[in-house]
Amino acid sequence: xxxSASEGVPYVVPPGGETVDPVSDxxxxxxxxxxxxxxxxxxxIMAGRFENGRRYHAYQDGLYMFPDDEQEQDRLDIKxxxxxxxxxxxxxxxxxxxxxxxLDIGTGTGIxxxxxxxxxxxxxxxxxxxxxxxxxWVPPNVRFEIDDAEQNWTWPPNxxxxxxxxxxxxxIRDWDSLYAQAFRHTKPGGYIxxxxxxxxxxxxxxSRNPGTSFVTWCVEQGHAGQKAGINLRTxxxxxxxxxxxxxxxxxKVLEFKLPIGPWPKQQRxxxxxxxxxxxxxxxxxxxxxxxxxxxxxxxxxxxxVLLAKVRTELRDPGCHAYWPxxxxxxxxxxxxxxxx
Numbered sequence: 349x350x351x352s353a354s355e356g357v358p359y360v361v362p363p364g365g366e367t368v369d370p371v372s373d374x375x376x377x378x379x380x381x382x383x384x385x386x387x388x389x390x391x392x393i394m395a396g397r398f399e400n401g402r403r404y405h406a407y408q409d410g411l412y413m414f415p416d417d418e419q420e421q422d423r424l425d426i427k428x429x430x431x432x433x434x435x436x437x438x439x440x441x442x443x444x445x446x447x448x449x450x451l452d453i454g455t456g457t458g459i460x461x462x463x464x465x466x467x468x469x470x471x472x473x474x475x476x477x478x479x480x481x482x483x484x485w486v487p488p489n490v491r492f493e494i495d496d497a498e499q500n501w502t503w504p505p506n507x508x509x510x511x512x513x514x515x516x517x518x519x520i521r522d523w524d525s526l527y528a529q530a531f532r533h534t535k536p537g538g539y540i541x542x543x544x545x546x547x548x549x550x551x552x553x554x555s556r557n558p559g560t561s562f563v564t565w566c567v568e569q570g571h572a573g574q575k576a577g578i579n580l581r582t583x584x585x586x587x588x589x590x591x592x593x594x595x596x597x598x599x600k601v602l603e604f605k606l607p608i609g610p611w612p613k614q615q616r617x618x619x620x621x622x623x624x625x626x627x628x629x630x631x632x633x634x635x636x637x638x639x640x641x642x643x644x645x646x647x648x649x650x651x652x653v654l655l656a657k658v659r660t661e662l663r664d665p666g667c668h669a670y671w672p673x674x675x676x677x678x679x680x681x682x683x684x685x686x687x688x
Contacts, residue, residue: 368605369613370554370668423631424456426623427515431543433620434604434673439467440510441602442539442677447471447509451533453497453526454516458482458490464512465490471509498522501529506685508534514543518573518580527594534680540596541677542587547580549608549669556666561657562608568654569636572644587676596678604673611668624671629659 432438439460447468452461452475461475465487475482476495486492498521511530520526530540549566551559573580588599607621608628632655640646661667 367552367554368607368617368668368670370611371613371618371665420631420634421457423627423634425459426627426630428457428459430606430620430623430627431514431673433616433623434606435543435675436616439463440512440541440677441600441675442510442541442679444468444510444539449508449535450474450510450512451503451508452476453511453513454519455482455492458486458492460512460514461490461492462486474503497526497529501533503533505532506535509538510534511538511540512543513541515545516542517544517582518547518578521577523586523590524593527590527596531594531596531680536680536684537682538680539677540591540680541675542591543675544582544587544673545606546582546672546674549671550605552605552668552670555668557661557664557668559661559667559669561654562661562667562669565632565636565654565658568644569639572639575643576639582674584674584676587674588678591676591678595680595684597681599676599678602675604675606671606673608662608669608671609665609667611665621670625662628662632658 448471450464450468450471450473452464452473455461455475455477458475458477461473462483465471465473469487469489471489473487473490474493475490476493476497478494478496480492480494482492511534527540534540547566548570549559549562551557551563570580584601584603588601591599605617606624607617609625610618610622612618612621636651636655640651641648662669
């Protein structure tokens with residue numbers, strides 16, 4: 349079994365359950381002047397950084413892999429919709445009973461937090477992200493904060509009934525530290541839930557198109573991520589072992605496949621695939637630009653050639669590509685309390 353250079357994540361592609369049935373071949377300072385300094389900081393955060401015509405968040409120095417402009421926000425929303433179809437519109441799989449405090453790490457455009465706030469009206473949902481791209485009009489029990497989850501958490505210990513993370517693979521440098529903080533701030537008997545994608549796409553055996561360029565894009569993006577100090581791979585074994593190391597117990601695992609393209613027979617998966625294809629065709633450049641040109645040393649022209657080939661493959665009904673999706677939830681043992 350090969351391991352990556354970052355965090356020792358195994359290079360294992362989870363099977364994702366049964367093979368998805370395809371359709372037939374013919375289908376398609378700051379104390380001196382707090383107000384002034386705060387305004388300046390807010391303006392800086394909102395302005396972001398621009399590179400290759402795309403805007404990136406300006407909150408955290410060093411690590412900004414992916415844009416946060418309107419085009420990227422659209423991609424995130426479409427990806428969320430496609431994932432919800434695959435997950436049968438399930439907000440959380442953890443068996444929560446009357447939760448009071450929920451934390452959503454890396455909320456993005458905030459849709460999951462809003463959905464959680466509506467599902468659990470008695471809970472306060474705190475959602476954090478590096479980028480202030482969330483909506484203003486939200487349920488009264490949902491609040492958004494700009495925060496770096498890899499810095500020290502300021503919430504009380506034993507505070508949250510649920511700590512939720514979705515598609516954070518490739519965004520975290522030190523998973524062990526993150527999970528340790530999550531454990532400390534989760535209530536005894538509370539849960540952590542991870543809804544992750546392994547960013548090594550799979551071409552399933554039914555495919556008539558080998559998806560060579562798509563696979564190359566995934567591999568090269570993974571190499572560029574390692575140079576940046578992040579890992580775009582995950583696996584069941586890594587997620588469960590890391591949670592157990594932090595102290596969580598009773599890990600439960602569910603596996604899904606997120607199709608890229610409307611090639612599955614099942615209508616729900618077909619719709620998910622169509623949405624994911626749209627997200628990929630529109631968003632693949634934003635996902636690639638900084639990683640490939642800054643960290644991997646590709647020229648912009650080289651990257652554009654590869655991306656054109658990937659788009660062509662993914663548009664082919666004979667290319668049965670999908671993303672492995674792994675959901676893991678685990679519990680903090682009762683009687684286990686963290687001290688302040």
